[in-house]
Amino acid sequence: MFAAVMGIIGAYVALRVVPPLGIPLWGKILLAIVILLLAENHLLTRLAYGNMFSLELPRMMVIAVNLGFGTILLTAALHLVLDIVSLGRSLLLWDWRPLAPGWSAGAVLFALALSAFGVFNAVRQPSQKDLAIEIADLPAAFDGYEVVHLTDLHLSRLFHRPFAERLVARVNALEPDIILISGDLIDGYLDVRRQDVAPLSGLSATDGVFVSPGNHEYYFEFDSWWQTYRQLGMRLLANAHETIEREGAALVVAGVTDLRAGRFGLPIPDVDRALHGAPEDAPVLLLNHQPRQAHQMAERGVDLHLAGHTHGGMVVGLASLIARFNAGFVSGHYTVGDMQLYVSNGTALWPGFALRLGVPS
Numbered sequence: 001m002f003a004a005v006m007g008i009i010g011a012y013v014a015l016r017v018v019p020p021l022g023i024p025l026w027g028k029i030l031l032a033i034v035i036l037l038l039a040e041n042h043l044l045t046r047l048a049y050g051n052m053f054s055l056e057l058p059r060m061m062v063i064a065v066n067l068g069f070g071t072i073l074l075t076a077a078l079h080l081v082l083d084i085v086s087l088g089r090s091l092l093l094w095d096w097r098p099l100a101p102g103w104s105a106g107a108v109l110f111a112l113a114l115s116a117f118g119v120f121n122a123v124r125q126p127s128q129k130d131l132a133i134e135i136a137d138l139p140a141a142f143d144g145y146e147v148v149h150l151t152d153l154h155l156s157r158l159f160h161r162p163f164a165e166r167l168v169a170r171v172n173a174l175e176p177d178i179i180l181i182s183g184d185l186i187d188g189y190l191d192v193r194r195q196d197v198a199p200l201s202g203l204s205a206t207d208g209v210f211v212s213p214g215n216h217e218y219y220f221e222f223d224s225w226w227q228t229y230r231q232l233g234m235r236l237l238a239n240a241h242e243t244i245e246r247e248g249a250a251l252v253v254a255g256v257t258d259l260r261a262g263r264f265g266l267p268i269p270d271v272d273r274a275l276h277g278a279p280e281d282a283p284v285l286l287l288n289h290q291p292r293q294a295h296q297m298a299e300r301g302v303d304l305h306l307a308g309h310t311h312g313g314m315v316v317g318l319a320s321l322i323a324r325f326n327a328g329f330v331s332g333h334y335t336v337g338d339m340q341l342y343v344s345n346g347t348a349l350w351p352g353f354a355l356r357l358g359v360p361s
Contacts, residue, residue: 003043009076010039016079017108020101038068042352053219054188055157055351062158063119066354070115071108078107118315118355123158125166126347126361131333133340135283135303139249142283148176148205151289151308152214152346155196156187159348164199167347171203178207178244181234182308182344183214183258183289187351190224201232207244212237212255212287214309216350218264237287239273252278254302255287269293271300291329291343298339305341312345316358331359 014032021028037044046052055062082103090096148171155164171179185200186193203209211234217225230236237255244251256269269288278284283303291307298305312331313319319330326343334341345361 003040006039006042007036010036010072013039013072013075013079016083017075017104020104034068035072038065039072041065041069045352051189051219053216053350053352054192056188056192057157059157059160062156062351063123063354066119066122066158066351067112067115069353070118070355071112074111074114075108078111079104082107114357115355118357121356121360122314122349122354124361125163125170128170131342133304133342135340136338137281138283139246139251141246141249142251145251146174146177147285148174148179149182149306149342149344150179150347151182151306151344152184152311152348153181154184154187154216154346154348154350155193156351158351158354159196161196161199163348164196168199168202176205178253179203179205179209180253180285180287180306181209181211182255182287182306183212184216184308184346185211185214185229186220186225187216189220190228193220194228197228197232200234203233209234210237210242210253210255210287211235212289213258213261214289215258215260218258218260218266222261222264222266237274239267239270241274241278241284243279243282250279250282252282252284253287254278254284258289259292271297271302275300290326291341292325292327294327294329294334294336294339294341298337302339305336305339306344307341308344308346310343310345311349312343312359314349314353314356314359 014035018028018032042052045055049056055065082099086099153159186197211229213226226236235242238257241252241254244253254274256271256274257267259269262268275284284301285304285306286297286302287306288297289307290309294305310322310326310330313322323330329341329343331343331345345359347361
C-alpha cells in the first residue's frame with residue numbers, strides 16, 4: 001500500500017515537472033526514472049536488504065536519498081496547491097488558464113531548499129530540553145533526582161558511530177542520577193550496526209542505564225539486540241522493573257515491551273507483570289516506547305510515563321495525523337489522570353524519512 005501511494009506521488013511529480021523542461025527526450029526520461037526511484041526508495045531498500053528500515057549505503061548517499069525524497073514530497077504538496085489554485089481560477093473565470101511555468105520551477109526550488117533545511121535539522125545532534133517534573137508524595141531522598149531520557153536513537157548509516165560518541169559525551173557531562181532509554185536504539189542488523197552502538201557502553205549514571213524496547217528492535221532479530229544491550233552495560237526492562245533505594249526510600253523504574261512484539265510471537269506489553277512485586281507505596285517511572293497506552297498505564301498507578309515513537313510529528317502540520325495513531329499524544333508534557341506523560345520528539349529519526357521542519361529533536 002505504501003509503495004503504491006509513493007508510486008502515485010512520484011508519477012505525479014514526474015508528470016508535472018519533467019515535460020515542460022527544455023532538455024532532450026532522453027534527459028526527460030532519465031530524470032523521470034530518478035524521481036520514481038527516489039519516491040520508491042523504501043521498496044528498493046526492502047528488495048536490496050530485506051528490510052525497508054535498513055538503508056545500508058554510505059552516509060552521504062543516505063543523506064542524498066533523504067534530500068531527494070523530501071524534495072519529491074514537498075514538490076508534490078506545492079504543485080497540488082498550485083493545481084488547486086489554477087483550477088479554482090479557471091472555474092471562476094470559466095476559462096482554462098494554467099499558471100505560468102515559472103510557478104512550477106519556483107515550487108521545485110523552494111521544495112529543494114526546504115528539504116535541505118529539513119534534512120540538516122534531522123541529522124544534527126539533538127537539542128537538550130530541561131524539565132522539572134513534580135510527583136506527589138515523592139520521598140525526600142529523591143527530591144531533585146536527575147533523569148536523562150533518551151529515545152529513538154535509530155543508530156544507522158545516517159546516525160552512525162561519531163553521532164553516538166558525541167551523544168554519549170554530552171549525556172555523561174550532565175552527571176545524571178539515572179539514564180532511561182525508551183526504545184528504537186537501532187536501525188539495522190547486529191552484524192552491520194555493532195560498531196555504531198559500541199559507544200553506548202560508555203553511558204554512565206549514578207544509578208545505572210536502563211532500556212526498554214521500541215518497535216524497531218523487533219524488526220532486526222530482537223533477541224540478538226536485547227542481549228547486546230545487556231553486554232553494553234544496560235539494564236533490561238521488558239515487562240520488568242527494578243527498585244532504586246536511597247536513604248531507606250524507594251523509586252520504581254519499570255519498562256514494558258512494544259505493541260509490535262505480538263506480531264513476532266513475543267510478549268506484548270504487560271504493565272501488571274512489569275510492576276509485580278514492586279513496593280506499593282513507591283513512585284513509578286515507566287518506560288513505554290509508544291504513548292498510545294497512556295490511559296491504561298495511568299489506571300495501573302504509574303506516576304511518570306516516558307515515551308517516544310512519534311518523533312513529534314517531524315514536520316509542522318503533521319501532528320494531527322500522528323495524533324490519530326497515538327491516542328492524541330504527539331509531543332511534550334501531558335497530564336493523564338493522576339499520571340504525567342512525557343512524549344519526546346526523539347534523539348534522532350528513522351533514516352528512511354530524516355526530515356525535520358519546525359519540530360526539533
